[in-house]
Amino acid sequence: MYTPADLAYLREKQVPIPNYTEPENWFLWQAFYYLRTERQTGMDNIGPIPVSAIIAYCRDLYLMTCPVQIASVIRVVVALDNAERT
Numbered sequence: 001m002y003t004p005a006d007l008a009y010l011r012e013k014q015v016p017i018p019n020y021t022e023p024e025n026w027f028l029w030q031a032f033y034y035l036r037t038e039r040q041t042g043m044d045n046i047g048p049i050p051v052s053a054i055i056a057y058c059r060d061l062y063l064m065t066c067p068v069q070i071a072s073v074i075r076v077v078v079a080l081d082n083a084e085r086t
Contacts, residue, residue: 054078
């Protein structure tokens with residue numbers, strides 16, 4: 001993991017920085033990974049992850065009750081889902 005000083009140095013020297021998951025974003029990537037199996041499949045395509053499945057994941061597994069936190073998770077998971085399906 002790089003420190004901010006390391007990142008600044010690497011950018012200054014134009015060294016490619018590898019992609020990695022920030023620790024604070026791990027929960028969102030994990031939610032997306034587990035919820036991918038909730039999609040419905042059609043004739044020739046896959047559907048989106050249902051919002052009800054995202055809400056159930058947040059409430060049942062992580063005991064989230066704050067609507068703002070749940071909405072944040074929904075926004076990120078839907079964005080990741082849209083990016084994967086396009």
